[in-house]
Amino acid sequence: MRIKVLALTMVLVMIFAGAAMAQYTGVFTNPLEFDDSAYFGDGGAYAAYDQHKDDDGTVFFNDVDSDNPGDYTHLEGLNRDANYDTNGRNQDVSVRIDTRAYIPCFLELKLQGNQGTTSAISYGPNADAATNATGYIIAFDNEIGGFLDENWVSLGHGGNAQINPADSGVYIGACDIFSVEVVSNDNYRYSVEAQALEAQDNTGAVLPMHMRTSLDAGATWESGFDAFTTSSLVKVDKYDGDPGEKLTALHNFRVPFTMSTNHGYYNGEVIFRAATI
Structure with missing residues (x-):
């Protein structure tokens, strides 16, 4: 091109x-x-x-219907001034050419959490800027994220915290609240894709994951939560306003701490994605 x-x-x-x-x-x-x-x-x-x-321009002849024959001017109504303007006005020449500008789409997503930052930028159409965050992870650990109740309120943390597992209402929180910023000069949709974590030392065991979201810098949190039990895509927000306006989303994650949850190490991934629409 x-x-x-x-x-x-x-x-x-x-x-x-x-x-x-x-x-x-x-x-x-x-x-x-x-x-x-x-x-x-x-x-x-x-x-x-x-x-x-x-x-x-004058013709002499006798008007047989008139008692007073005279001179008749055939050109008395003719005016050629517009055609023969001595000042050169009333004429025009021009060449028209189509003019076009193609502005490429800019789309950026920045992820921050656990003292780490990763940015993915897509310059122009058909550019898939996909990257893996390195140096930091979303970790669910009783010493870092600690324990949460049903309302996402901390119950404490520690290596041997004396908090009992329960059928419901007790969770282990993520190591941090992760923030995502998206900006573009086009309309876009922002979403989060994940699935249940899979056990690495107990084949077949899975660990569901919950996510809650705030779109106003944590002032309020959306009611309820999104549960990743199988591979699923959560459409967090769609932006179709003025170009250059930034979307900011905060995400808090947790996993259940129940007696029916197998002890061990689980692994998975979360994908934060923005795409133009």
Whole structure:
């Protein structure tokens, strides 16, 4: 595409440069060579062209219906001023050329959490900027994230915290509240994709994960939560306003701490994604 644009630019530059140097290199004869002698010679279509050139525009004849015959001017209503303006006005020449601008789409997503930052930027169409955060993770651990109740309120944390598992209402929280910022010059949809964590030392065991979201910097949290039990995509927000407006989302995660949950190490991933629409 860039080559085509440069080629078009070169053509336009040469055309305008040629005009500036008064050197025409097109396909037309310049100046036009046209022999009109055959038209004005004997037998030509304009052989009688010079006749009547000295007429005064007045014809004398007798009006048989009038008692007072007079002079009749045939051209009294003719006005050629608009056609033969001595000041050169009322004429125009122009060349019209279509002009277009193609602004590429810019889309950026920045993830922050656990003292780490990762940014993915997509420049232009069909550009899939996908990357893995390195150096930090979303960790569910009783010493870091601690224990949470049903309302996401901390119950405490520690290596051997004396908090009993329960069928419901007791969870282990993520190591941090993760923030996501999205900005674009186009409309976009922001979503979070994840699935239940899979046990690495107990084949077949899975651990569901919960996520809650705030879209006003934590002032309020959306009611309820999203549960990742199988692979699923949660559409968090859709933006179709003015270009350049930033979307900010906070996410808090937790996993259940129950007697029916197998002890051990679980693994999975969370994908934070923005896509133009």
